[in-house]
Amino acid sequence: MDRLISFDGTAELLAEPFVQNALIACAVLGLVAGLLTPLVVSRGMAFAVHGTAELAFTGGAAALLIGLEVGLGSVVGAVVAATIFGVLGLRQRERDSVIGVVMAFGLGLGVLFLSLYEGRSANRFGLLTGSIVSVDGTNLRVLAVVAVLVLAILLVVYRPLLFASTDPDVALARGVPVRALSLVFAVLIGLVTALAVPIVGAILVLAVMIVPGAAANRVTANPVLATVIAIVIAEVALVGGTILSLAPGLPVSAYVATIGFVAYLLCRLVARLRGRTPVRA
Numbered sequence: 439m440d441r442l443i444s445f446d447g448t449a450e451l452l453a454e455p456f457v458q459n460a461l462i463a464c465a466v467l468g469l470v471a472g473l474l475t476p477l478v479v480s481r482g483m484a485f486a487v488h489g490t491a492e493l494a495f496t497g498g499a500a501a502l503l504i505g506l507e508v509g510l511g512s513v514v515g516a517v518v519a520a521t522i523f524g525v526l527g528l529r530q531r532e533r534d535s536v537i538g539v540v541m542a543f544g545l546g547l548g549v550l551f552l553s554l555y556e557g558r559s560a561n562r563f564g565l566l567t568g569s570i571v572s573v574d575g576t577n578l579r580v581l582a583v584v585a586v587l588v589l590a591i592l593l594v595v596y597r598p599l600l601f602a603s604t605d606p607d608v609a610l611a612r613g614v615p616v617r618a619l620s621l622v623f624a625v626l627i628g629l630v631t632a633l634a635v636p637i638v639g640a641i642l643v644l645a646v647m648i649v650p651g652a653a654a655n656r657v658t659a660n661p662v663l664a665t666v667i668a669i670v671i672a673e674v675a676l677v678g679g680t681i682l683s684l685a686p687g688l689p690v691s692a693y694v695a696t697i698g699f700v701a702y703l704l705c706r707l708v709a710r711l712r713g714r715t716p717v718r719a
Contacts, residue, residue, distance in 0.1 A: 451684040460573045460690075463637060464676035466585050467646065470630050472669030473592060475651030476661065478627065481603050486523055487627055487647045489537035493519030494632045495640035496548035503551045509577045513584060513632040519544065520628030525621065577636060584629050595622060600661055637676070638691040645691065646672060649698035653705040657712075671701045 451457050478487060497515015498508045522540055592599075602609040602616045610616045627647070634646045654667035679693030 448681065448685045452681070456573065457680075457684065459575070459578055460637070460680055461677060463573045463578060463581050463633075464680050465673065466581055467630070467633050467637060468673035468676045469669060470585050470588050471634065471646045472650055472672040473589075473665060474626060474630055475647055475649075475668050475672070476654055476664045477599065477603050477623065477651070478647060479651035479655050481623070483627065484644065484648050485534055485537055486520075486624065487631060488644060489523065489541040490516050490519045490628050490631045491635060491640045491643035491647075492541045492548070493544040494628070494635045494643075496544040496551070497632070498635060498640075499548040499551035499555070503555045507577075507580070509580045509632070509636055512635045513580065513629065515544070516628035516632035516635075517625055518628075520624040520626075520631075521621070523624050573636060581633055584633055588626055588629055591622065591626060595619060599623060604661075637680075638694050639689070642691040642695050645695040645698045646676065649695075649702055650675070653698070653702040656702070656705040656709045667705075671698065675701065 452461075478484065494512040494516035497518070498512040500515070501508050501511020519540065523537055598609070598614050599619050599622075602614050602619050606616050631643055631647060634643045638646055650668040650671040651664070653671055654664040657667065658664050675694045675697040679695075679697050680690050682693045683690040
């Protein structure tokens, strides 16, 4: 317990370059995740995020085994997974079964790769639970490139994507390329999920990619306001969780998940007090 509540030395740790790198990474991740997570929730793609995270873990494990950058491996694994999910599981009724099949195979490969890896055990553990120590200059460059790419794509497709997410049948009838947008969105999920794996780990990616959007959708039906709230929750959870985890030296993912869960409960309470029943959250 003393370890959990002891924050002596946090100020000194904040001056360390690896901590500063981690905070920058968290701030960038909070922005891009906050932009996507309300759409993820409204499209009912929580399981897809989970499956993509597992395949990002597989890609990271493969990169770890062959001596490449783990972040790059996670990006490749997540994008491949998201593309497969998008191509094979565009229909709602097919999506969960496709994700389950691919995820099981990919997770098995990831376990195999980790068992063959003979390096430090901390590297294996970090893939599952995240580690701020793993965020170095290379990770930041990959993060920056991917974040800019995601923001640029969102700038182009956000309005038709929002339309397709809100009412896909009407959007399709009006000529919106719903299938193509579904594939693009799946790839965006893959990219952002891969960015989250080194920080919060494959196990708790949902704390970043689902919780902020689920909380925001509880208190508002306005997509713009929901996005702003989701970004704020993601930023507070990631940056705040990282700072809180410094002195105890415990995995940041536990703090991020806890802050996100508290935010979700507060949003549910606000919704109940206002008498609002969300359509989907």
